Amino acid sequence: MKIIMLGAPGAGKGTQAKQIAAKYEIPHISTGDIFRANIKEGTELGKKAKAFMDKGELVPDELTCDLVVDRISKPDAAKGYVLDGFPRTIPQAEALTGIRDLIVTGVQTCALPIYENIVHRMGGRRACIGCGATYHVEFNAPKVEDVCDTCGGELVLRDDDKPETVQKRLSVYHAQTQPLIDYYKKANVLVEVDGTQDINVVFQDIVKILGA
Ligand code: ADP
Numbered sequence: 001m002k003i004i005m006l007g008a009p010g011a012g013k014g015t016q017a018k019q020i021a022a023k024y025e026i027p028h029i030s031t032g033d034i035f036r037a038n039i040k041e042g043t044e045l046g047k048k049a050k051a052f053m054d055k056g057e058l059v060p061d062e063l064t065c066d067l068v069v070d071r072i073s074k075p076d077a078a079k080g081y082v083l084d085g086f087p088r089t090i091p092q093a094e095a096l097t098g099i100r101d102l103i104v105t106g107v108q109t110c111a112l113p114i115y116e117n118i119v120h121r122m123g124g125r126r127a128c129i130g131c132g133a134t135y136h137v138e139f140n141a142p143k144v145e146d147v148c149d150t151c152g153g154e155l156v157l158r159d160d161d162k163p164e165t166v167q168k169r170l171s172v173y174h175a176q177t178q179p180l181i182d183y184y185k186k187a188n189v190l191v192e193v194d195g196t197q198d199i200n201v202v203f204q205d206i207v208k209i210l211g212a
């Protein structure tokens, strides 16, 4: 089971990918999480990636592709994985198909058409500085305000979730990532899920596609 989550920033990719990973016992691989972990650890990759992420731009393909190819060749990914936030460009998609006869068996696009909706989602998103879990102040609130349910860590608004950067990320999405929808439609592997529904309803729709 090799799954790609495709969708605009804030569409719900991370939220759904975590649940898919837990149910089907496959690793959840988020390029955004990998970059943020590298920034936190102060690695060379982290330093390079941060400059792009702060501006709401994509990290260059050269830095991103090798990282993912390495990650999915680890033993825990042998029976599948759910990729969240990769590929985001046509060259990244090509890098993915180029390796070891990879077949994309399922692609979810979570349609979230209205700009205001997206800003609302991202503005309310809170990320745990301890474990990276994500919440939403209205739609997926933690039990105690600003405290992670899982690890007790502090919840913060990501710098790149501020409205100025969200706007930039959305235009980057339209220019560079949206073309992948057609790319995967042509490959007949695209399944669309309505991401504007309640979190649990979206997940039920995904399970209907992937099998119980
Ligand atoms: P979101 O959850 O809103 O989709 P992510 O956490 O996936 O955001 O990504 C945050 C940032 O990390 C992106 O704006 C981009 O700068 C960088 N990034 C993540 N994945 C990729 C990728 N596949 N290619 C290039 N840059 C990426």
Ligand code: ADP
Pocket (backbone or CB within 6 Å): 007, 008, 009, 010, 011, 012, 013, 014, 015, 016, 121, 122, 124, 125, 126, 134, 135, 136, 137, 139, 140, 195, 196, 197, 198, 199, 200, 202
């Ligand atoms: P992405 O990874 O696509 O950028 P996330 O999964 O991080 O998106 O979701 C963005 C924000 O919206 C988070 O705060 C999350 O809790 C919230 N969210 C996710 N899915 C839904 C949904 N179906 N309805 C309402 N809020 C949602």
Ligand code: ZN
Pocket (backbone or CB within 6 Å): 128, 129, 130, 131, 132, 133, 148, 149, 150, 151, 152, 153
């Ligand atoms: Zn936590």
